Amino acid sequence: MTLLLDFYGELLTEKQREYMELYYSEDFSLAEIAGLGGVTRQGVRDALQRAEAALLEIEAKTGLLQRFSEVSKTAGEIQKTLRIIETRTGAKETAPLFQEIYQSLDTLI
Amino acid sequence: MTLLLDFYGELLTEKQREYMELYYSEDFSLAEIAGLGGVTRQGVRDALQRAEAALLEIEAKTGLLQRFSEVSKTAGEIQKTLRIIETRTGAKETAPLFQEIYQSLDTLI
Numbered sequence: 001m002t003l004l005l006d007f008y009g010e011l012l013t014e015k016q017r018e019y020m021e022l023y024y025s026e027d028f029s030l031a032e033i034a035g036l037g038g039v040t041r042q043g044v045r046d047a048l049q050r051a052e053a054a055l056l057e058i059e060a061k062t063g064l065l066q067r068f069s070e071v072s073k074t075a076g077e078i079q080k081t082l083r084i085i086e087t088r089t090g091a092k093e094t095a096p097l098f099q100e101i102y103q104s105l106d107t108l109i
Numbered sequence: 110m111t112l113l114l115d116f117y118g119e120l121l122t123e124k125q126r127e128y129m130e131l132y133y134s135e136d137f138s139l140a141e142i143a144g145l146g147g148v149t150r151q152g153v154r155d156a157l158q159r160a161e162a163a164l165l166e167i168e169a170k171t172g173l174l175q176r177f178s179e180v181s182k183t184a185g186e187i188q189k190t191l192r193i194i195e196t197r198t199g200a201k202e203t204a205p206l207f208q209e210i211y212q213s214l215d216t217l218i
Contacts, residue, residue, distance in 0.1 A: 010170035
């Protein structure tokens, strides 16, 4: 849910996003959020459920989180294969180039 | 607009998506779409404008197309650096491993 919120949180209403961030990112309880917002605990629970359903529906329709998780997986596999290549060839002069690629791959993982 | 449609098209209404696909992917004219849909040319134009605005707003809020285009750019740079490494080390036994990485990178570009 935190990943979905990172991806699509801005597509929620302001209140939904606020509750979701307090609940999932900052570990507030339903009662604490209710206290801050001047609403009932049940009101917070309903808003969270609607927000969760909205995020899941967006992912079901677009599949973009899934696409990104495949990018991450592919980058991890490339990194492993590259380490094998580096171990086998192991020339000192290419070490900075390998390093450059590892760093680039890290931004994709 | 075609990229935005690929990313977020499923978040549009069915009619908006249909018009957008006819106009941008299949190169229909406004008049042709109007003829198919039993609406006026202006009606099609309005629907397309609303759909375009919606797609641009989603991208402005989520930035996911931008994130993916950065993945693509990074993968292209990695590929270039890898070709330099391969040229410098050039061992035959590692050629299939390089090939494997090139193919994985292609899926990210």
